[in-house]
Amino acid sequence: LQRYARKTVLVFGAGSDGEGWSNGKAAAVQYAREGAKVLAVDLRDDAATETQEIIRSEGFEATSFAANAADNASVQEAVAACLDTYGAIDVLHNNVGIGEMGGPVETTLESWKRVLDVNMKSVFLTTKHVLPIMEAKRAGAIVNISSIAGIRWSGVSYVGYYASKAGVNQMTRVIAGQYARHGIRCNAIMPGLIDTPQTYKHLAKHYGDGDFERMREARRQQIPMKILGSAWDIAKTAAFLNSDEAKYITGEVVTVDGGMSCS
Ligand code: NAD
Numbered sequence: 001l002q003r004y005a006r007k008t009v010l011v012f013g014a015g016s017d018g019e020g021w022s023n024g025k026a027a028a029v030q031y032a033r034e035g036a037k038v039l040a041v042d043l044r045d046d047a048a049t050e051t052q053e054i055i056r057s058e059g060f061e062a063t064s065f066a067a068n069a070a071d072n073a074s075v076q077e078a079v080a081a082c083l084d085t086y087g088a089i090d091v092l093h094n095n096v097g098i099g100e101m102g103g104p105v106e107t108t109l110e111s112w113k114r115v116l117d118v119n120m121k122s123v124f125l126t127t128k129h130v131l132p133i134m135e136a137k138r139a140g141a142i143v144n145i146s147s148i149a150g151i152r153w154s155g156v157s158y159v160g161y162y163a164s165k166a167g168v169n170q171m172t173r174v175i176a177g178q179y180a181r182h183g184i185r186c187n188a189i190m191p192g193l194i195d196t197p198q199t200y201k202h203l204a205k206h207y208g209d210g211d212f213e214r215m216r217e218a219r220r221q222q223i224p225m226k227i228l229g230s231a232w233d234i235a236k237t238a239a240f241l242n243s244d245e246a247k248y249i250t251g252e253v254v255t256v257d258g259g260m261s262c263s
Pocket of ligand 1: 012013014015016017018022023024025041042043044047067068069070095096097098118122145146147148190191192193194195196197198199
């Protein structure tokens, strides 16, 4: 598929927090494989560079950029870098997200602020600075990576994370509603339990390293399909939603969870 030929995609959170395929890294690679020029942005320069190198090693086009998606000036720099490098921003992919465990009693105010700042402010700031560029072209597509935590209780408390992802879902609908008449679409994806380095870190934190494999198996059994999702399931859903094949889909929050939400 070459759905992204002549398109530029700006990916925030394009690196990986550990070995293996994360949602953001896979998405950046997927867009590039489909013909896009990709600006791979991550807080960590080394993570962004790794994604750039993977894409270039496959013979596709990417440039890395280090920026903090939760900081106004930093987001402006990334947007300017994309315009300087590729002259356009056709697609925005917001993958940035962090989770910190605890209910309202255990969670510190600092943790609450940090999680909401990163997960919600990143979507606010990136769309704030990219929407005017898309509006001028009367075209654009945005995908925000949310979580099924935004709509359902999954057995472990992450109060700030759950609240932030519900916020991402609603920001998605607001942007979609306001910008539909400008030719801009905005959708979100709610991954379930995905086999990424981040998931391993969280499972290990909750259940202790010794029991990690057992708990991973227990979580797997909670998924009707009995398999964890892969970062490519998320990447390919995003590549569909942001492509012209999905030109009549906007304001949609798509669940990709192997049936977890059915149970
Ligand atoms: P990840 O942590 O491996 O990747 C996220 C990347 O974002 C990292 O490279 C990190 O350095 C970067 N990042 C963090 N804060 C940043 C900031 N302020 N500015 C710029 N970059 C920043 O995680 P992932 O597995 O790719 O998951 C990413 C998204 O998917 C998150 O939004 C997460 O909430 C969501 N999600 C993941 C799962 C799962 O099972 N892995 C499930 C549901 C939702």
